Amino acid sequence: MLDFSTLLTRAVPEAFRRASANDPHPPGLSLSGLGPCLRQAAFQAANTPYDPEHDDGGEKRSAWLGTAIHLWFLPILAEALSGYGEVVEVLVEDPITLTAASQQIPGRHDLYVRVRDTETGEEGGCIVDLKTVKEWALGKIVSYGPEEHQEWQVDGYALGRRQAGYPVTATAFIHMDRATGEDVITVRPFGQREAMAVIERVRLIYSHADQPLWAPTDLLGPDLDWRCRSCPFTRRCWPEITDGRSNHHAIDPAKRREIADAAAEYTAARTRETQAKADKQLAAAKLADAKSGSYKGPIGTFKIGRIPGKEIDDPEALSALLAEHDLTRPKKRSKESLTVTAITG
Numbered sequence: 001m002l003d004f005s006t007l008l009t010r011a012v013p014e015a016f017r018r019a020s021a022n023d024p025h026p027p028g029l030s031l032s033g034l035g036p037c038l039r040q041a042a043f044q045a046a047n048t049p050y051d052p053e054h055d056d057g058g059e060k061r062s063a064w065l066g067t068a069i070h071l072w073f074l075p076i077l078a079e080a081l082s083g084y085g086e087v088v089e090v091l092v093e094d095p096i097t098l099t100a101a102s103q104q105i106p107g108r109h110d111l112y113v114r115v116r117d118t119e120t121g122e123e124g125g126c127i128v129d130l131k132t133v134k135e136w137a138l139g140k141i142v143s144y145g146p147e148e149h150q151e152w153q154v155d156g157y158a159l160g161r162r163q164a165g166y167p168v169t170a171t172a173f174i175h176m177d178r179a180t181g182e183d184v185i186t187v188r189p190f191g192q193r194e195a196m197a198v199i200e201r202v203r204l205i206y207s208h209a210d211q212p213l214w215a216p217t218d219l220l221g222p223d224l225d226w227r228c229r230s231c232p233f234t235r236r237c238w239p240e241i242t243d244g245r246s247n248h249h250a251i252d253p254a255k256r257r258e259i260a261d262a263a264a265e266y267t268a269a270r271t272r273e274t275q276a277k278a279d280k281q282l283a284a285a286k287l288a289d290a291k292s293g294s295y296k297g298p299i300g301t302f303k304i305g306r307i308p309g310k311e312i313d314d315p316e317a318l319s320a321l322l323a324e325h326d327l328t329r330p331k332k333r334s335k336e337s338l339t340v341t342a343i344t345g
């Protein structure tokens with residue numbers, strides 16, 4: 001008698017493994033990697049190869065169920081949205097590139113919907129992100145709202161879409177229970193504050209790209225956090241791991257980690273401080289010939305002003321910095337310094 005039970009018991013996990021093996025995730029940072037772990041993002045920004053033991057071809061059942069729901073639900077949601085009079089455009093799973101902190105970061109958002117007020121003609125747009133979760137996670141969303149790392153991801157899509165010339169005034173999450181279909185919808189405004197936060201996040205990630213291991217993290221390692229267990233850099237990050245188990249706590253008490261974390265934070269802050277000074281000087285040089293007034297761009301509106309005073313730039317350092325970026329030093333403005341004020345989102 002043919003044993004169909006054995007056949008299917010073997011085939012089901014094999015189907016998940018095949019799906020995963022056909023879906024290699026190349027190294028490198030994408031918009032979905034802006035959170036939750038700064039160190040993991042820094043490894044990706046540095047194009048770090050995955051740990052040799054990392055099993056990217058595992059079953060990843062939960063992720064595949066989430067993908068299946070996306071594939072089924074998003075086109076139907078787009079169809080439903082398109083039926084409303086104020087909706088002028090819906091894009092599903094559209095690729096997007098965010099330019100921030102001199103970096104180009106690719107991504108693919110779930111859904112973008114553009115609306116036009118039928119009376120005033122005013123337009124707005126929203127990036128919608130579907131997150132399939134377990135029941136306990138849905139309860140957490142109800143109590144505390146979306147987590148910050150999820151917000152960075154959608155704000156990255158939103159800014160990328162805005163940079164591509166589309167209006168984006170809001171972002172939305174649809175958190176959906178993977179078992180019951182119950183959902184929680186959260187809509188947030190998207191403006192200058194959110195755009196600046198995502199740019200700062202990108203800058204922070206890349207400031208750690210030359211030493212990703214120094215990037216601070218709140219995650220507690222593969223013994224205590226599933227995200228570390230599925231991370232492709234676990235062994236680099238937690239070199240004490242032996243045979244898949246960490247003896248980190250046996251090697252040293254919590255104090256050791258505390259000191260290492262504080263040292264990493266100190267090093268990271270020093271790197272950011274140096275980078276921020278250079279970035280500010282370069283940006284000021286680019287503004288040296290800008291006339292006073294208001295300027296509107298995809299990130300928001302900024303007021304440029306000049307106040308009498310002594311020019312603070314170090315001329316030699318500034319010339320060297322500009323030469324690095326193939327720029328020439330603009331005409332010197334003596335006895336006045338620059339003011340830049342962010343006005344609106």
Ligand code: SF4
Nearest residue numbers: 037040228231234237
């Ligand atoms: S192992 Fe954990 S802490 Fe280390 S980079 Fe990966 S997710 Fe972050």
